[in-house]
Amino acid sequence: MEKHKVHVNGIDMVYEECGQENEKTIILIHGFCGSSHYWHNVCPLLTEHYRVIMPQLRGHGETSVPDNIYTMEALADDINGLVEKLGIEKTVLFGHSLGGYVTLAFADKYPDKLSGFGLIHSTALPDTEEMKRKRYQDIAFIQKEGIEPYVHELIPKLFKESKRQDMPDEVEKVKEAGLKMSAKGAIHTLEGMMMRPDRSAMLHEACYPILLVAGADDEVVSPDDTFSVNEQETPKTTYEYPHIQENTFEGVAHMSLFEAPEQLARVIANYLRTLGEKEPVRAL
Structure with missing residues (x-):
């Protein structure tokens, strides 16, 4: 995998890529307190037919940490800046958790630049009042205690308990990605997620x-x-919309990128x- 840095939308954005430049481009966007490392187990499984771009969102990884609220729209503008810098006319976005919120904002603002998108352990729904209260509590905790204890408490909850025991090294790698965040970056991201x-x-x-992917044991989303x-305030399931491919991963929580990367790659490839195609086929 190759790592690069570009200046877009007033920030220095780091991204990784794998695959061949002459292939169709897909973009994989990581979740909160993550980095492009989140996709390292999935990316190699997609490179035969695709050029895979894995950006690091502002405030995350090695990308700049500006001092303002990171709205989903601002993060989408960053992705658009990257797309333009790389000369990509049309792409497909896959967003994990926070990355899904950014994907939706991008689809809303730049629809002509997408051929499709996928939400991986994410949702199109806004924060509930309870979720907003929890984010305010997280912000207060980070301000008082710092980012390190927050990450150590957050990350294990993303994995199914049995998987935490089976893959301790992977859990530690995810923690390492979170610990690279500054308190400021985490707080501004939490503020932005509340506003979506x-x-x-x-x-x-x-x-x-x-594409929609969920973990059967996910306690986050x-x-x-x-x-x-939702349509006209009446909740409906995706089965009423044949263009939506719904996938539930059994025995998986919030981190199929680590808990079941081969299964996730198969579903994405499918x-x-x-x-x-005129009649999309629901992935198995």
């Missing part, structure tokens, strides 16, 4: 296939939240093959 709107209408209105599509 309800974008669930984008799912049922999309003119191309959409439940499958119900991943698969919920989804990518459906793009352009």
Whole structure:
């Protein structure tokens, strides 16, 4: 994998890539307190047919940490800056958790630049009042205690308990990515996540296939939240929309990128093959 740095949207953004430049480009966006490292187990499984770009969002990894609220729209603007810098006319985005919120903001602002997108352990729904209260508590905790104890408490909860025991090295790698964040970057990201709107209408209105992946044991973003599509204030499931490919991973929590990378790569590859088909096939 190659690491690069570009100046976009007023920041220095670091990204990694693998695959061949002459292949179709897909972009994999990591989650909160993560980095491009989140996708290292998945990326090599997709390089035969795709050029894979893995950016590090502002405030994360080695990318700049500006002192303002990181709205999902601002993060989407950063991704757009990267897309333009690399001369990519059209792409497919896959966003994990926070990365899914950014993906939706990008799809909202730059629809002509997408052929499709996937939400991995994410949701189009906004924060509930309870979730906002929890984010305020997290901000207060980070301000008082710092980023290190916050990361040590947060990361294990992302994995299924049995997986934490089976893959301690992977859990530690995820912690290491989180510990590279500054308190300022984490706080500004939490502030931005609270501000995101309800974008669930984008799912049922999309003119191309959409991929949704949930972990059956995910305690961060439940499958119900991943698969919920709201229309005129009446919740509906994705089964009423045949262009939405719904996948639930059994025995997986919030981190299929580490807990089941081969399964996730297969589902992503299957989804990518459906793009352009008149009748999208639901991934198995």
